[in-house]
Amino acid sequence: MHIAEPLGVPGAPFETLHAITSSVDPKQARLIFLTDRQGERQHARYAAMIISGQGPEAAVSMSALAFGPHFGEAGTQALADLTHWANSHDLPIRETVLNAPEFNRVVAEPDAHEVAALIAASNPSDAGIYTTLPQKQTD
Template identity: 50%
Template sequence: MPPLSEKLTDSLGVAGASDVTLRALLTRLEGSDLKGARLILLTDRQGERWRARYAALVQVAGEHILTAPAFGPHFGPEGVTALHALVHWAEAADLPLRETVLSASDFGRVLEEPQAEDLARLVAASSPSDAGIYLTAKNVQAGL
């Protein structure tokens, strides 16, 4: 993957607007060559998935595309549905899925004013994740 300083786009979507943010991301990536791309889910909760909020960072073709926080149970049924759709899309596109957990204060700061250095640390700290964690409503509700 290229260094984050190479090209960092402005955040896509609207905080808390799950459907709008999902559509903005998928529209932005439509027609992109996804070879070598990956999806990193950024969250403010570890072990409390039932109330987690997520933003997405997609690394693709020399770009790093960040979304507003709009996915996950914190945003109600629409947030869960959008998270499921995002993870299904990543699976269908054969993108590796990773996750980075941030403190609530860092989550807000990094997503409001993303700096290449902060995001580089988030990428480096990301861990491989299992799509099933995000796709099974029972797992989300149980906080797994």
């Protein structure tokens, strides 16, 4: 398995979205959203992991941490736009939830063993989850 350099810029939703959509060939690809929240999606951070190909020849591209309500309106919109892009190319969408410290480390420096574990732990996901997220609320 080949793990490419991260795509995008941490905390920059639209730049990261553009990096993914302009450099990833959606043919035979899969999309796994990684998040640090379950049940509190209005505060969630997301990164995208795109797997192209199968088995030992697979290539993995991890996005920078830049999607979701944690990054404001732009983060929420970019997550919805990435979901629409994936749907328009018939990419299956899956999700893996990690605890916050592990999430930060894995997104920054994934290794082949961790990537395989993330793929195995992922679950099919409904695209509507990512296109109808509420905005982050301030307390």
